[in-house]
Amino acid sequence: MSNKERNTGWSGAKNAFGDFAPGMVHYTDKVLFDEVWEREDLSKRDRSLITVAALTALGKMEQLNFHLDFAMKNGVTADELKEALLHLAFYSGWPNGMGAMSVLKGIMDEES
Structure with a gap:
């Protein structure tokens, strides 16, 4: 390892x-x-936000499960992710935004 x-x-x-x-x-x-x-040239935090945006836009919910959690480990807060996903819903399509928000909610529910 x-x-x-x-x-x-x-x-x-x-x-x-x-x-x-x-x-x-x-x-x-x-x-x-x-x-x-x-x-x-980019922080891990920035890379995480970019990755979350790309995966949301492409509707890749299975990969988002890892990358939303990874983004939080890289310093992106849950509130920032919620706001980013809301913003992305308008640019990537409402179903993709809703799907991504559901994945984030599932991660947050597991942590609480």
Whole structure:
């Protein structure tokens, strides 16, 4: 396990795919999260907001489950996420905004 996996608590790809899709695990962990997410030109907080916006706009609710929680770990508050999702609903389509808000609500309900 790398330091990043210990620090962030993920290898989501490893947990999801194990030995089934080693290429997906490798590129997710080593390229996406170790290289792209670690670039210094944007903060992890900003990267999280951008990722949440893209996934909401694309209607990728399964991935949002991880990334909304990850955004909070990267310093985005629940209230900021609610506001971002409300704003996104007008630009990405109401069903996508509602779906994303439902995912966030589920995360918040689990934490309480």
